[in-house]
Each structure stands twice: as C-alpha cells, then as structure tokens.
Amino acid sequence: MTKPKVGFFGITGCAGCLLSFIFNEDEILDITNLVNLKAFPFIKEVNADDNFDIVFLEGLVASKEDLETLKKLRGNTKILVSLGACACTGCVPAYRHFTLKENYEHLLYEKRERIRDVEPTPIDAHVKVDYFIPGCPPNKKEILSFIKDLLLGKKPRQYTDPVCVECRRNNNLCLLDIGKPCLGPITLGGCNSVCTNGGFECWGCRGPTKDMNLDLMIKVLKEKGFDDKFIKDRMRTFAGLKLPVLERVINAKGNNAKPHNKD
Amino acid sequence: MPKEITLNHITKIEGHASLTLGIEKGKVTRCELGAVEGSRYFEGLVRGRHYYEAHEMTSRICGICSTAHVIAAINAIEDALKYKPTEQTRKLRILVSLGERIRSHATHLYFLALPDYVGYESALAMAKKYKPQLKNALSLMKVGNKIISTLGSRDLHFVSATVGGWLKLPSQEKIDELSKELESVREDAVKTCELFSSLKYPDFKSEGEYFSLVKKKEYAVIDGDFSSEKHKFKKKDYKKFLREYHEPYSTANFVVKNDHRYMVGTLPRINNNHKLLSKNARMLLRLSRIKIPSLNPYHHNIAQAIELVHCIDEAIKICKSLKIRDEPVQKPKVRAGTGIGVVEAPRGTLWHEYTLNDKGVITNANIITPTAQNLLNIQEDIRNFVPSIIKKRKKDIIMDIEKLIRSYDPCFSCSAHFLEVKWV
Numbered sequence: 001m002t003k004p005k006v007g008f009f010g011i012t013g014c015a016g017c018l019l020s021f022i023f024n025e026d027e028i029l030d031i032t033n034l035v036n037l038k039a040f041p042f043i044k045e046v047n048a049d050d051n052f053d054i055v056f057l058e059g060l061v062a063s064k065e066d067l068e069t070l071k072k073l074r075g076n077t078k079i080l081v082s083l084g085a086c087a088c089t090g091c092v093p094a095y096r097h098f099t100l101k102e103n104y105e106h107l108l109y110e111k112r113e114r115i116r117d118v119e120p121t122p123i124d125a126h127v128k129v130d131y132f133i134p135g136c137p138p139n140k141k142e143i144l145s146f147i148k149d150l151l152l153g154k155k156p157r158q159y160t161d162p163v164c165v166e167c168r169r170n171n172n173l174c175l176l177d178i179g180k181p182c183l184g185p186i187t188l189g190g191c192n193s194v195c196t197n198g199g200f201e202c203w204g205c206r207g208p209t210k211d212m213n214l215d216l217m218i219k220v221l222k223e224k225g226f227d228d229k230f231i232k233d234r235m236r237t238f239a240g241l242k243l244p245v246l247e248r249v250i251n252a253k254g255n256n257a258k259p260h261n262k263d
Numbered sequence: 264m265p266k267e268i269t270l271n272h273i274t275k276i277e278g279h280a281s282l283t284l285g286i287e288k289g290k291v292t293r294c295e296l297g298a299v300e301g302s303r304y305f306e307g308l309v310r311g312r313h314y315y316e317a318h319e320m321t322s323r324i325c326g327i328c329s330t331a332h333v334i335a336a337i338n339a340i341e342d343a344l345k346y347k348p349t350e351q352t353r354k355l356r357i358l359v360s361l362g363e364r365i366r367s368h369a370t371h372l373y374f375l376a377l378p379d380y381v382g383y384e385s386a387l388a389m390a391k392k393y394k395p396q397l398k399n400a401l402s403l404m405k406v407g408n409k410i411i412s413t414l415g416s417r418d419l420h421f422v423s424a425t426v427g428g429w430l431k432l433p434s435q436e437k438i439d440e441l442s443k444e445l446e447s448v449r450e451d452a453v454k455t456c457e458l459f460s461s462l463k464y465p466d467f468k469s470e471g472e473y474f475s476l477v478k479k480k481e482y483a484v485i486d487g488d489f490s491s492e493k494h495k496f497k498k499k500d501y502k503k504f505l506r507e508y509h510e511p512y513s514t515a516n517f518v519v520k521n522d523h524r525y526m527v528g529t530l531p532r533i534n535n536n537h538k539l540l541s542k543n544a545r546m547l548l549r550l551s552r553i554k555i556p557s558l559n560p561y562h563h564n565i566a567q568a569i570e571l572v573h574c575i576d577e578a579i580k581i582c583k584s585l586k587i588r589d590e591p592v593q594k595p596k597v598r599a600g601t602g603i604g605v606v607e608a609p610r611g612t613l614w615h616e617y618t619l620n621d622k623g624v625i626t627n628a629n630i631i632t633p634t635a636q637n638l639l640n641i642q643e644d645i646r647n648f649v650p651s652i653i654k655k656r657k658k659d660i661i662m663d664i665e666k667l668i669r670s671y672d673p674c675f676s677c678s679a680h681f682l683e684v685k686w687v
Contacts, residue, residue, distance in 0.1 A: 012301030014676045015277050016326025016419050022370070023418060029397065029505040032387050041274045043374050045384035062301025092323040093303040097378075105309025117302060136323065137419050198416025198423040199430030203319060233312060237320065 004053040004150065007039035009073060010084075011066040011123075012093070017084030018042050020137040021056075022261060024144050030246030031144060034151055052077035054150065056133075056143075060086040060093055062120045074127040079150075082129045083137035083143070087122060088209045089239040092136075094120040098236040120133050122241065129154055138207035139191050159190030160207050167193035175201045178223050181234055186212035203239040214249050264289065265657040272299070273668060275375040277327055277387075278675025283512070284649065291649050292647035296642040297513025298675040306628040314340045314597070314623045315426050317682045321615065321630065322420045325676055329372070329420045330363035330411060331608030333613040334485050338428050343602025343619050346595035352428050354581050357484045359414045359421065360606065361578045366407025366418075367609035368529070368567040368574075371672045372455060373400035376564050379666050380408045380462045396458065399451040403571065406448045410578065411436050435587045439649075442582035445575050452571040453547065459568040460551040464561035465663055467648050471640040473531035473556065476607050482532075482539040482573065485606045490535060491525070492556065501614060505631065515675060517639045518631055522669070524639040527611030528671060529566040530557060541576035544569050560644055563670040597623040608633055610672045619653060634673045641671050 010018055022028055022043070024170060035054075039047035055077040061067050074080055085091035097120070115228035123129060133146055149156040167174075170193050175182040180199035184193070188209050195202055208214075221231050228250055235243055268284040279300045285293030305324055309317050318336035322329040334356050341348060348356070373396065374386045383389045390397055408418040413433050415421025423430045472494070475489035488495050489504075496504055507516045519525070534542070534556035537548060547556065551565050599621040605614050611633030618627040645664055652663050 010279075011301065014323060014326040016323075016329065017328045019370075020419055022374070022406055023366075023404065025401040029390050029394075037387065040385075040387075042277070043271065043275060043385055043387070045274050045378070047378075062303060063299075065299060066301050089578055092305070092308060095308050095320075096304060099311060103310040104304040119618065120301075120303070135483070137326065140418075169384075184284070186455070194417045195422045197431075198320075198421070199417070200422035200425075204447075217585055230313075237316075 003034065003036040003217045005038050005051060006035040007044070007048070007052045007055045007073070008037075009039065009055060009069070010042060011057065011059035011229055012062040013084070015042060015058070016137040017086075019060040020084075020140045021143045027144055031147060035147070045244050050076035054079045054081065056081045056083040057087055057123060058083045059081060060090050060120055060122055061118055061126060063118055067118055067126060070123055071128055077231055079130045079131060080127065081131045081146070082123055084138050085134060085207075086239055088124075088132045088134045090120055090122040090241050091238055092242050094122065094241050095237050096120055098232070098240045121155050125241070127163070132158065134206035135191055139194070142190060143217050158224045159188060160209065161189050162196070162212070162235055163187045163189040163191065163196065163206075166191070170197055172196050175199075176224070177222060181221055181226050181230070183217070183225065183235065186214060186217045203238055204235060207239040207242045214243070214245065215252075218250055242261050264653055265660065268657065268661060268664070270661065270665070273665060274663075275378070275669060276673055276675065277325075280673070280675045281666075282645070282662075282668070284645070286649070287302075289399065289650060289653050291646045294642055294646040294649075295510065295512045296638065296645065297510060298515035300514055300617045300675050302514050306630055309617075309628050310623050312620050312625050314344070314617070314625060315626060317617060317628070318424070318426075319422075320631055324632070325632070325674060326419055327367050328363065328608040328610065328613070330359055330415075331606050331613050332615070333424055334360055334606075335419065335606045335613050336515070336604065336617075337344060337424055338485065338604030339522075339602045339604065339615040339617050340604070341595065342604060343600045343617055344426070344595040345600070346427065346593070348428065349590055351585070351586055351590055353485075354437070355414055355429055355583055356366050356424060358578055358581045359411055359424065361566065361574045361581070362407045362410025362414070362485050363409070364407070364609045365571060365574050366404045368571050369400050369403035369407065369622050371609075372459065372564060372567055373397060375672070376666075376669050379662065379669065390623075392522060399454055402448050402451050403455070406444050406474065409444060410441055413441055416510040425592060427595055429592055432587055433478075434587065435585075438582050438585050438587060442532065442550070442579050444584065445579045446523060448600065449572065450577050452575050453543070454566070455571055456547045456551065456568040459565050460547075462564070462661075463665070464559065464564070465648075465652075466559070467644070467651070467667075468558045469526060469560045469644050470521065470647070471526040471643070472610065473534045473558075474520070474527050475532040475534050475535045476612060480539075481538050483607060489605065489606075489612060491531070492535070498614075499602045501603065501605070505636075507631065507635070513638070514588050515638055518636045524643055525636065526560070526640045527633050527636050528563060529570050529610075530560065531611070532607060533557075533566045533569060540569070541573045543576055543608065544573035560667060561670045563672065567672070597621070610634065610674055611636060632674070634675060637673060641668055641673065
C-alpha cells in the first residue's frame with residue numbers, strides 16, 4: 001500500500017491544534033511513519049507545498065497571506081481537513097465580528113503594504129472543506145482516530161451528539177443545574193466533556209450541534225438570571241459565525257420555547 | 264558573499280516569521296525580523312467582558328504557553344480586585360506552570376532545536392538513529408502534560424484555575440502519583456542536560472540586558488520583581504520602563520526598556536537566579552561549563568535543559584508539600600481598578616494588565632508577551648553576528664541565523680496581536 005501524502009499546516013492561530021496532535025506522546029513516532037509526511041513546517045525544515053492526499057489545516061483566515069495559502073493548499077490536496085476551532089468556527093479571533101469596533105480599533109495597524117488584514121473567518125467561508133475536527137484544541141485522541149480511520153479506508157466518524165451526552169456518562173454534576181452558564185446542551189461533543197469534567201462550564205468551542213434547541217437554551221439561561229448581552233457574548237466567543245440565527249431568536253417576542261423541565 | 268538573505272516563513276518555530284537581510288561589502292545594511300502572522304486583537308476582544316472571563320479568552324493567544332496566559336490573566340484580575348489567593352491555590356498555580364515549562368522545553372529542545380545540531384531536517388527524521396533521545400523527549404512532554412491535565416482537566420487551555428481559587432481540586436492520590444511520575448523522568452532530564460551541554464554552539468555575545476522575574480527565596484515562576492544584573496523594578500511601574508512600538512514589516516510589536524533592547528527567557532532566568540536552582544540543577548550547570556552570567560543566546564538551549572531538571576525537582580517538592588484541602592472558590596468583592604499579572608512563561612516574562620469598572624467589566628487590557636520583548640534583541644543579535652560569519656557559504660550562514668532565532672524559542676503567534684499605534 002502506498003502511504004498517503006500528508007501535510008500539516010497552520011495559518012493564523014496559536015499552534016495548539018498542531019501541538020495537540022504532537023502531544024500523542026505514545027503514538028506520534030508510529031503514526032507519522034504510517035503516512036508520507038510531506039510537510040509540517042512547525043517541526044520540519046523540508047516541506048513540500050503540493051501534491052497532497054490529505055492536508056490538515058489549523059488556524060483561521062485573518063490576513064491576505066492566509067487566504068492565499070488556503071487557496072493554494074485546497075488546490076493541491078484531495079482531502080482538506082479543518083483542524084480545530086479557528087479553522088472550523090473562527091474561534092475567539094472571529095468574535096471580533098460581534099464586539100464593538102471601538103473596543104479594538106485602537107489596536108489596528110495603519111494600512112501598510114505588508115500587513116493586510118482580512119475579516120477573521122473560518123476556512124469553510126472561503127473553500128470547500130471535506131472534514132471538520134472541531135475543538136479548541138481538538139481532543140488529541142480524536143485526531144489520532146481520524147487518521148487511523150482514513151488509513152483503514154473508513155469514512156472518519158464525525159461526532160453529532162451534544163457535550164451533555166458525554167458529561168452525563170462521566171457522572172458530572174450538571175453545571176446548569178447549579179446556575180453556571182453551561183453551553184453543553186447545544187454544543188457538539190466528542191471532547192469527552194473535558195471542561196465540565198474540570199468543573200468549568202462549556203463555552204461552546206466545538207460549535208453548535210445541527211439539531212440544537214437554541215430557543216430552549218436561551219430560555220434556560222434567562223431563567224438562571226443571565227441577561228441577553230451575556231448570553232450573546234458567551235455564545236459568540238467561540239462560534240459566533242456559526243450561530244447566525246442567535247440575534248433573531250434572542251429578540252423574538254414571546255417565548256416559543258418548550259417548558260423547561262428541571263429533571 | 265551573499266548580498267541579500269530572505270527567509271520567508273522560518274520553519275521549526277511557533278507561528279510565522281520572516282527575516283530580510285541586506286548585506287553590502289561585508290556589512291549588514293538592513294535587518295528586519297518580523298511576525299507575518301495575521302492579527303487577532305485579543306486585547307480588544309476582552310473589553311466589555313466580565314473579569315472572570317478574561318483568562319479563558321486570552322489563553323487562546325497561545326497553544327504552547329496557554330497556562331502562562333491563564334495564570335497571568337487571573338493574577339492580574341485578582342490584583343485589580345485586591346484579592347490574595349490562598350497558599351494552596353498559589354502552589355497549584357506554580358505546579359501547573361512548572362508542568363507547562365517541562366513540556367514546552369522538552370518540545371522545543373528536541374523537536375525544534377536539536378535537529379539543527381545533529382544534521383537532520385526534523386526530529387522525526389532522527390527517529391531511527393536517535394530513538395532513545397526522542398523517547399526521553401516524549402516522556403518529559405508526557406509528564407508535563409500530565410501535571411497540567413491532572414490539575415486542570417485538559418493539557419492545552421486548562422480549565423480548573425479561576426479567579427478566587429480552583430474549580431475542581433485534584434485528589435491527594437493524584438498529586439502523589441504525579442510526584443512518582445516526576446521522579447521517574449528525572450534521569451531523562453539529566454540526560455537532556457548532558458546532550459545539550461555536549462553540543463557545539465557558535466561563539467557570540469549578545470549585548471542586550473538580561474531580564475527575568477526574581478524573588479528573594481524562590482526561583483520566581485508566577486510573581487516577583489522584574490530584574491537584571493543592574494536594574495530592578497516592581498510590576499506596578501512597568502509602564503515607566505517598558506515601551507511598545509511598531510515596525511511596518513511586522514505584525515508583532517517591539518518592546519524596549521528605557522529605549523534599549525533586552526532579553527527575557529530561560530537564559531536570563533538562569534543568569535539572575537542560578538543560586539536558587541535545585542541542587543541537581545546547580546550541579547549540572549557546573550558540569551555544563553557555561554560561565555554564568557552567560558551572554559551567548561545560543562546557550563538558551565543548555566539553560567532550558569538545566570531548567571528541566573530544576574522544574575522536575577521543584578514540582579516534586581511542591582507535590583510533597585501539598586496536602587489537598589477542600590477550598591471552595593472565593594468570590595472577591597467586585598470593585599473598579601487596574602491590576603497587573605506578571606509570570607515567567609516558558610519563553611520569558613509575560614505581562615497582563617486589566618482595568619475593570621465597578622461592575623467588574625473589563626474596560627481596558629494590555630498584554631506584553633516574551634517574544635515581543637525579545638524581538639528587537641534577536642534582530643540586533645542577527646545584525647551583529649552576521650559579519651563574523653559572512654565568509655561562510657550562504658547555506659551555512661542561514662543555518663547559523665536559524666539556530667540563533669530558534670535558540671530564543673520564539674513564539675510568533677503570541678507576539679503578533681498586541682499593538683498600540685505609536686509609530687517611531
């Protein structure tokens with residue numbers, strides 16, 4: 001069997017998703033041997049830039065260079081994988097769309113030739129993406145099993161249940177029940193509820209589930225005493241661009257949510 | 264003799280950076296090192312958010328030093344609220360920071376720095392010949408990550424630290440287990456010291472001043488005064504000394520102290536605090552035969568290896584002294600004010616400052632990262648070093664420059680997002 005030609009790249013981001021893969025300390029030397037690792041500029045000096053079977057891309061588009069790199073990579077690979085929250089949702093940097101301009105305009109560069117800002121956006125806003133591995137950063141085992149699936153010729157499993165499923169399985173105390181603004185019910189799981197396991201409410205870094213009940217989530221948070229601004233800010237911190245309906249739902253007159261059953 | 268050297272997207276560093284070098288008649292006429300990372304404006308994004316949200320957002324500045332950002336942000340907020348954490352909380356914060364430093368140094372030394380010195384393009388390519396060394400690296404990284412995930416539930420962007428305490432305390436059993444695992448990798452760290460002390464480093468002196476946090480009785484990790492051999496100042500005075508500015512070729516800002524360049528990171532920490540290193544680390548420092556203070560930035564690598572041993576010893580000490588007690592998270596009284604948090608991130612001193620209004624909402628934030636502080640020093644080191652190697656082949660000149668840049672363990676992701684428009 002010929003080894004698939006693989007590249008790991010990063011555009012604007014924090015390298016956390018690439019590190020999450022590298023931090024598979026027991027498996028990293030073997031798994032990188034099972035593929036033809038043609039590029040990984042973070043840890044390799046010699047890197048190809050075309051003719052890939054699979055490209056894992058970390059980061060969001062925040063500059064013209066990012067956009068050029070993304071388009072080039074898309075053209076040079078059969079499969080493009082969005083690796084991590086920045087690539088999948090735009091993550092915290094894309095929250096800039098929802099904050100007041102006056103909050104950040106003092107930080108903006110004067111327009112200079114070599115520094116070219118682009119609206120912060122996830123990569124599927126610009127090109128077709130074949131698979132998403134969400135999370136800030138993704139669960140390191142998840143990246144591993146994704147690669148294993150591809151190597152075995154299986155279609156990688158994309159998790160579809162909310163965080164609550166794993167959180168319950170892990171026997172955690174429900175943080176919503178004790179008044180924390182936990183976004184677990186509307187957030188894509190697959191993370192093994194790693195934040196709520198540590199007593200920290202889910203902020204939605206893996207983005208919303210397809211069948212989320214946003215109305216009910218908002219109703220519950222309001223009942224817990226959180227105001228509209230807080231709810232919007234929280235939901236938009238990691239995945240605002242993937243919740244285009246939020247403004248409409250939160251402003252809807254009357255409440256069309258189903259009654260909230262505490263148990 | 265080359266006339267121009269341009270390195271676009273330098274590899275084996277964290278983030279994206281480029282270097283442009285112009286050379287005429289053996290002299291460097293132009294030397295511009297800058298981040299080419301897109302800007303993310305974190306300091307703007309936290310404005311309007313609550314005091315207890317800052318650390319979760321700003322940790323996303325960096326993958327490899329997210330822990331340092333979390334602790335710096337929490338320290339700054341607690342400073343603004345005039346809240347003093349309990350001794351147990353303080354110890355846990357130090358322990359988690361040491362865990363991060365262990366994994367960060369091991370990753371940098373073996374995956375980013377070492378391949379240059381043994382003639383490989385990457386650590387992965389070394390796997391056949393250097394398997395035991397890579398196993399050392401991975402076991403050290405694993406223990407570092409284990410400390411962070413034991414204390415904070417996840418190894419990147421850990422979550423259990425919060426303003427006022429710890430959301431979910433680790434059990435005493437887990438702490439004792441950590442202590443044993445740390446013992447089991449000490450030998451790997453010692454071998455790392457021997458390996459990095461045996462490498463041949465270019466001979467070069469950097470003229471920058473060497474700054475780090477210092478404390479009287481502790482090898483400073485998450486608090487202290489900012490100090491060099493000659494100067495010392497309190498964190499509250501940082502704006503009187505440090506000034507940030509831009510260059511048009513970089514999305515990272517530059518930072519100067521009294522208009523002079525300076526260096527932060529492991530070498531300055533060792534230069535300023537070597538007497539407070541653990542006994543094992545002091546012995547290894549002697550055996551390394553580097554003279555302290557060392558002014559050779561290539562010695563960052565040896566310094567990191569020595570610090571690995573120190574961090575393991577120190578982490579074991581903390582584990583042994585911890586008697587985990589149930590301490591509910593305290594809610595500090597909300598008040599208006601400004602607070603500063605300063606910590607030693609793996610690659611140097613990291614500053615966070617927040618201003619809160621009387622509702623506890625963040626109205627201003629300022630963050631200065633280690634790499635922003637080092638950027639000018641690296642650039643000027645390159646400018647001063649290149650004439651001495653100018654007769655070499657272009658390929659070799661580039662290798663020496665890349666080694667120099669990598670020795671600082673720069674993190675361009677971190678540095679690229681903090682700007683005030685003050686053109687010089």
